[in-house]
Amino acid sequence: xxxxxxxxxxxxxxxxxxxxxxxxxxxxxxxxxxNIARLNIGAKRVSQDAIEKWKAERGYDKPLWFNxxxxxxxxxxxxxxxxxxLRLFTLNFGTSDSGRDIAHEIANRIPASLALxxxxxxxxxxxxxxxxxxxxxxxxxxxxxxxxxxxxVMMSISSLFYIIMAxxxxxxxLKLVPLSGFVPGLDLVKFLALPLVVGIxxxxxxxxxxxxxxxxxxxxxxxxxxxxxxxxxEPAVLFGHVLRxxxxxxLTHVGALLPYAFLGSIVFESFFGIPGLxxxxxxxxxxxxxxxxxxxVFLGSLLxxxxxxxxxxxxxxVDPRVRLA
Amino acid sequence: xxxxxxxxxxLVLWLVVATVIAYVVHVRRNAxxxxxxxxxxxxxxxxxxxVVLIAFISIAMLDSIHFRPRLPAAPGAATDASxxxxxxxxxxxxxxxxxxxxxxxxxxxxPLAYWSFQRETAVIDxxxxxxxxxxxxxxxxxxxxAREWKPDLLKRSLAGITxxxxxxxxxxxxxxxxxGRTAGGWSQSLVDMLRxxxxxxxxxxxxxxxxxxxxxxxxxxxxxxxHPFGTDRTGNDVLFQALKSVRTAVVIGSLSTIAxxxxxxxxxxxxxxxxxxxxxxxxxFYTVLSAIPPILLVAAFVLLINVYIDxxxxxxxxxxxxxxxxxxxxxxxxxxxGWATLCRLLRAETLKISELEYVQAAHAFGVSHWRxxxxxxxxxxxxxxxxxxxxxxxxxxxxxxxxxxVGVGVDPNSSSFGSMINLARSEMSRDPVVWWNLATAxxxxxxxxxxxxxxxxxxxxxxxxxxxxxxxxxxxxKEAT
Numbered sequence: 037x038x039x040x041x042x043x044x045x046x047x048x049x050x051x052x053x054x055x056x057x058x059x060x061x062x063x064x065x066x067x068x069x070x071n072i073a074r075l076n077i078g079a080k081r082v083s084q085d086a087i088e089k090w091k092a093e094r095g096y097d098k099p100l101w102f103n104x105x106x107x108x109x110x111x112x113x114x115x116x117x118x119x120x121x122l123r124l125f126t127l128n129f130g131t132s133d134s135g136r137d138i139a140h141e142i143a144n145r146i147p148a149s150l151a152l153x154x155x156x157x158x159x160x161x162x163x164x165x166x167x168x169x170x171x172x173x174x175x176x177x178x179x180x181x182x183x184x185x186x187x188x189v190m191m192s193i194s195s196l197f198y199i200i201m202a203x204x205x206x207x208x209x210l211k212l213v214p215l216s217g218f219v220p221g222l223d224l225v226k227f228l229a230l231p232l233v234v235g236i237x238x239x240x241x242x243x244x245x246x247x248x249x250x251x252x253x254x255x256x257x258x259x260x261x262x263x264x265x266x267x268x269x270e271p272a273v274l275f276g277h278v279l280r281x282x283x284x285x286x287l288t289h290v291g292a293l294l295p296y297a298f299l300g301s302i303v304f305e306s307f308f309g310i311p312g313l314x315x316x317x318x319x320x321x322x323x324x325x326x327x328x329x330x331x332x333v334f335l336g337s338l339l340x341x342x343x344x345x346x347x348x349x350x351x352x353x354v355d356p357r358v359r360l361a
Numbered sequence: 362x363x364x365x366x367x368x369x370x371x372l373v374l375w376l377v378v379a380t381v382i383a384y385v386v387h388v389r390r391n392a393x394x395x396x397x398x399x400x401x402x403x404x405x406x407x408x409x410x411x412v413v414l415i416a417f418i419s420i421a422m423l424d425s426i427h428f429r430p431r432l433p434a435a436p437g438a439a440t441d442a443s444x445x446x447x448x449x450x451x452x453x454x455x456x457x458x459x460x461x462x463x464x465x466x467x468x469x470x471x472p473l474a475y476w477s478f479q480r481e482t483a484v485i486d487x488x489x490x491x492x493x494x495x496x497x498x499x500x501x502x503x504x505x506x507a508r509e510w511k512p513d514l515l516k517r518s519l520a521g522i523t524x525x526x527x528x529x530x531x532x533x534x535x536x537x538x539x540x541g542r543t544a545g546g547w548s549q550s551l552v553d554m555l556r557x558x559x560x561x562x563x564x565x566x567x568x569x570x571x572x573x574x575x576x577x578x579x580x581x582x583x584x585x586x587x588h589p590f591g592t593d594r595t596g597n598d599v600l601f602q603a604l605k606s607v608r609t610a611v612v613i614g615s616l617s618t619i620a621x622x623x624x625x626x627x628x629x630x631x632x633x634x635x636x637x638x639x640x641x642x643x644x645x646f647y648t649v650l651s652a653i654p655p656i657l658l659v660a661a662f663v664l665l666i667n668v669y670i671d672x673x674x675x676x677x678x679x680x681x682x683x684x685x686x687x688x689x690x691x692x693x694x695x696x697x698x699g700w701a702t703l704c705r706l707l708r709a710e711t712l713k714i715s716e717l718e719y720v721q722a723a724h725a726f727g728v729s730h731w732r733x734x735x736x737x738x739x740x741x742x743x744x745x746x747x748x749x750x751x752x753x754x755x756x757x758x759x760x761x762x763x764x765x766x767v768g769v770g771v772d773p774n775s776s777s778f779g780s781m782i783n784l785a786r787s788e789m790s791r792d793p794v795v796w797w798n799l800a801t802a803x804x805x806x807x808x809x810x811x812x813x814x815x816x817x818x819x820x821x822x823x824x825x826x827x828x829x830x831x832x833x834x835x836x837x838x839k840e841a842t
Contacts, residue, residue: 050645051645051648051649051652052652054645054646054649055649055652055653058649058650058653059653059661062661062662062665063661063664065665188811188814188815188818189807189811191814192755192759192807192810192811192814193803193807193810194759194762194763194778194782194806194810195759195763196762196763196766196782196786197782197799197803200782200785200786200789200799203789204789204790204794208789208790295654296654302656302767303763303766303767306767317656317657318767318768321657321660321664321767321768321769322768324664329657329660329661332654332657333653333654333657333658333661336652336653336654336657337649337652337653337654340651340652340654341652
């Protein structure tokens, strides 16, 4: 087990290096440091001196990949790539191009993202499984048929419609919930209720259909027939046997959703004005702030890798037959 | 002759249509494939969805031939003067709906209205009155709108819907007569069709067509003199915007899916077939790609093309060409960033297949690697490609709206469902509410995505034996008899 985890960590580091290379290439393929400087200083006519000064302050005055002026190892170390990428591995995020401390900003925004995304992930999975169990329990009946139809219709509607309609109906017409104003405390519950409900409803269709397919695959297996033939009731078969065996694919799916819980749903955060990581990313994209985008990509991939590792380890608890080696 | 403008998106879209037709011919010749596709052909929801999809795709294809019409020669110009072309690039759809393009109002107007949305000051009998002025085009044929408006609407709607119904009935009889030649006379054939006792679900097809043609008939009667779905902030006809958006959606859905295929198929099969270090390298690539949050990856690529287009602005003669090039690149980007899922599936399937005996036998006979992959492995993983491709279509149409919202979607000048929804966001907070923009985008998008989803479901069910859904008995044909 320990051996396996060590090997996985080594592989993860390799992937993070690849992610860094890719983001770095993509970003600097179009934006020279001079452009970034001009964009950030913002004035109309910027003197070359001001650009050089701005670049020197933020370490953009070095060459991108390879420093011909330096000696020995410094040829690689005295570059923007080395500066920007390697220190991310020590979780030192540095300052954004506009001069703010990124780590501080992220730490401030994580609670807001988690307050929405954490409950949303749990409730989405829970309601999806509950609905899927209902459909599977009444499988091959009209309830199942029309339930599946409803699922398909629900997943054919864009998330933006759910948000706009919910905001208009519950926020503007009924005035049940506040539409903006993210404040910590008890009011937060009232404020987050709408995005939570909308988030669950909009994912219910696709999630329930997916879980239904996973459960149905188990229902057709021999052990289910055996369980029934020894006289177990249908609920006992469903909850005691089928659900237990379907945990493995369900877990895989939830693992893939985990990174988004932390990064925050970009659309939801910006529609409801929640100052989380999602809005941070949107602002950074709009402002072409490379330092922030780079950090968020790194963070996102790190979470992705951790989530997959966690999923693999969780397999061993859910299914004793799985051994990591 | 007008001057044809060849846009990348148009060319690829027509290529896709040609490929689909070639595939249909291929299926007709191949007994196994024909049998599998018959599952889809016998599925009522799928065939209804197919009718709707065909309608949408015809609109998209009508909008995918672009040309600049020839301007009439200036009076008194020399006969050998060079021909002048219009600066606007138009498509057959634009020409067909010319009246809707030209019937521009000042600003918002309610669907079917003859009055404007905003009050204006008018002088009546020497006094200044704030009133709702009449629209320039919507309902302009009415002499006394207050009295004539309702009867006129009713009369036109009735005539349009009746016309649509009549043509649908005509079609039904035509199909019954054609079927009747082999199915025991046309009256027997008609009864079978209406009872739903035919192998191909003609009843569902005919019903869907009837609903569609009644809608088209209604539009044909109403649209020339009213705005059936109102007008937007700049006074443009909303229905026309929606029809133009259909093409953007179809382009994004199909081109992006096509763009994932080369990388996914080549790398997936290679990884699964050669294993070892080839597999490791390819797995490394797609893990890196899928580790990056997708929206960030797309955003980074889109920033890249924005800069590229800005730097090469002189390469694009018209705004349409620039917008289309952007759309094309967006599809390529969605393809480059989205191939990992299919690649993973193909790799796993190839791993399984390459262990089978017939592949071992091919090795023993000394068949080359390339030939084994092409002749023995690729045809046996194509069903996965087909399933993923049809499933991706609807997901991408929905994704476009989100991308446009984040600001990395299609060109702001080209109409798309995403930009329609984006505008609608602020319109919903106006008083009185401007709801028709959102409602139209919603209806069209839902119809397109739902049809695509239903069709994709049937395809998956036919090609993936594990996905055969449980259905109530009554929905199965032929079992009672």
